[in-house]
Amino acid sequence: MFLVELRKLLTRPRTWVTIALLTSLPVIVAVFLKVSGIGPRAGSGPPFLSQVLGNGALFPVAALALILPVFLPIAVSVIAGDAVAGEASAGTLRYLLIRPVGRTRLLFTKLAITTVFVFLAVVVVAAVGYLIGGAFFGIKPLPTVSGRTIAAQDATWRTAVSVIFIAVSMLGVASIALFLSTLTDSGLGAALGAMAALVTSQVLDLLVAAESIRPYLPTHYWLSFVDLFRYPVLWHDVTRGFAIQAVYIAVFLGAAWANFATKDIES
């Protein structure tokens, strides 16, 4: 079942179009930076972008930071929102279940496939970011956000943990979308629902009035991976970010499972 679903993901043009679109934003930004030679002023604009002109090694994380607030969650919402609802509306869900593929197994395979997609997207963007960054701006030892230089292998693990952190944040999004996907037969509806939840979370996160709930919002710690590039690493927000996502994943997957395992399949 996993291999079948993996083949479906990888042979589907939509997967690659989405990844291409995700990659194109950082590439466009890099081209503008390269051509103009003008970066955002230090401390303004998206994370890392101001330093990229000086050092292409920061471009992978800069690229991830660019797609993180909007593009990536939209892509993840679409893929995860379509996971069950898309099968329902195509009329294929009942034939998978009758085959038989157990309902729990189907749900977790869909989650696993979404995870594969998230990692694929993040890794492709980071890799393209590395190549573009190297070609356009040159790779040098990393200066940390706090000003000290970090060695190459040190930069590697920090980038790797960033990739994992971003992927886990996106799995939080995927869990919400997957839950909605078990509620409706419309993949688009589920994706829009998940995006609405994220926009709400991002708006509340800016609101002083919502101060008391801000640390529990799913989007609150999304950009905390920046702290991984400080010296020494500021682990507090990173660990909080992992913990919050773990809770969201557990709650929404639990709800998705409880709903999907007991619902009448009428599609």
Added chain:
Amino acid sequence: MSRALLTHNLTKRFGATLAVDHVDLEVHEGDLFGFLGPNGSGKTTTLRMILGLVYPTGGSIEVLGKPVPRKVRDVLPRIGTLVEGPGFYPHLSARSNLALFDAAGPGGAKRTRRARIEDALERVGLGSVGRKPFNAFSTGMQQRLGLARTLLRPHELLILDEPTNGLDPQGMRDIRALLEELVAQGTTIVLSSHLLGEVESICTRAAIINRGRLLAQDEIARLLAPTGRVRIVTDDPGEAERVLGASNGFHSVTRDAAGVALELGGASPEELNRRLVTNGVDVRELILERPTLEDVFLQLTNERGARVPG
């Protein structure tokens, strides 16, 4: 004889709608069982409950000896299905679609997959279009592909919900021949339909459902038992009517240009024939009138005060 499928008091309620109302189905092994009812009568809901897709509100189900939905995953590998339209991935070819569904579950050896797919496509008459994407198929071809999926592996029981929907007359005939061939090989088939003629022409047993209630369930031959009326074709209808009318015991004699029709009452057809011949009436044909399934259906639904299907 053992039972391929048994339901007892099977009931499904959707809010205020009672879609299936205390239905007791009994399908014997080797049956080609017709599940007959107008649109909206509860056929699909019943079949979905039997397959574990929809959970019953009440009652029990036993499929191939196992309780459903509790043990449904043990029996599903032994069942082939077509439920309310085929359901394939639109951008993939017929072959890729079949390969994908075969690989998704148990019992489909990879080694033999190609050959099994070709064979299944051949049997439903799609041998030449296996490479075409599903969304380029006509409704009839999609339906045939749905049947091909049930032929990928041998199944003890086929559950087919309106399998001839969207097929042209030739397609219907092909599918009927295929189903009869499968039954001859020992497969039990449950076939739902709103087409009375279809069930009448191929099924061995049938159940009739209307508004969620089971109205009748029996051998087709018994459901279509002679009505007791007999029709006599003769050149001399007037004389025939006189002979039969004079000899009491016959009722409701009607006459037209080609002959007479009457209630047989206690008499046998042979006796009737003898009486006509000894009275000098030449009998060309003597036909025992049988109801069509439509007659049976209309009579049953009227008896229960139910609305005639529109």
